Amino acid sequence: GENVEQHPSTLSVQEGDSAVIKCTYSDSASNYFPWYKQELGKGPQLIIDIRSNVGEKKDQRIAVTLNKTAKHFSLHITETQPEDSAVYFCAASIRRDDKIIFGKGTRLHILP
Amino acid sequence: SAVISQKPSRDICQRGTSLTIQCQVDSQVTMMFWYRQQPGQSLTLIATANQGSEATYESGFVIDKFPISRPNLTFSTLTVSNMSPEDSSIYLCSFRTGHTEAFFGQGTRLTVV
Numbered sequence: 592g593e594n595v596e597q598h599p600s601t602l603s604v605q606e607g608d609s610a611v612i613k614c615t616y617s618d619s620a621s622n623y624f625p626w627y628k629q630e631l632g633k634g635p636q637l638i639i640d641i642r643s644n645v646g647e648k649k650d651q652r653i654a655v656t657l658n659k660t661a662k663h664f665s666l667h668i669t670e671t672q673p674e675d676s677a678v679y680f681c682a683a684s685i686r687r688d689d690k691i692i693f694g695k696g697t698r699l700h701i702l703p
Numbered sequence: 704s705a706v707i708s709q710k711p712s713r714d715i716c717q718r719g720t721s722l723t724i725q726c727q728v729d730s731q732v733t734m735m736f737w738y739r740q741q742p743g744q745s746l747t748l749i750a751t752a753n754q755g756s757e758a759t760y761e762s763g764f765v766i767d768k769f770p771i772s773r774p775n776l777t778f779s780t781l782t783v784s785n786m787s788p789e790d791s792s793i794y795l796c797s798f799r800t801g802h803t804e805a806f807f808g809q810g811t812r813l814t815v816v
Contacts (some may be wrong), residue, residue: 634807
């Protein structure tokens with residue numbers, strides 16, 4: 592089955608700087624790659640997603656890139672703000688069965 | 704976006720007992736999923752529940768321990784049976800409408816004592 596690896600497990604960046612989180616996946620049949628943000632005591636919330644027919648997608652300060660050949664995808668957050676502090680999960684989904692498999696998560700700390 | 708309600712939000716249970724978690728969606732959805740999230744950990748898929756068919760369980764999870772019901776397109780339950788302290792975790796329901804984003808409930812924080 593699909594396996595998603597995520598790095599780093601913890602990331603601290605100065606407010607205003609950029610943060611990058613990287614993931615790899617194992618199953619070349621995966622074609623949907625969402626990123627979720629989870630705040631304490633809440634369920635995960637989708638922040639951006641990308642499909643395998645697209646190499647990059649941007650939404651304001653957040654961008655995701657996908658390299659299908661290398662099976663890598665990354666989340667980029669620019670101009671980080673205190674409210675960006677949370678746990679971020681990458682995930683992958685294979686169309687044929689639709690279940691979403693999550694990476695282990697990255698705890699992002701934005702330092703004042 | 705659709706609203707997904709999960710209850711209870713938290714519970715403290717005695718070992719050996721069972722707890723049923725309910726998940727209600729405000730629109731009809733085909734696929735519902737149940738996840739477990741242990742403290743500080745990622746989300747692990749327990750099973751996929753489609754209406755009108757038996758749930759499909761992931762490796763390491765069995766129906767006797769985690770029976771699931773899916774009586775209609777807006778509702779599902781997960782029961783954690785014969786609980787032990789190792790079952791202490793957050794349980795989350797989720798749904799997708801086709802090949803779109805997955806929405807999550809707020810989770811049920813279960814503590815087994």
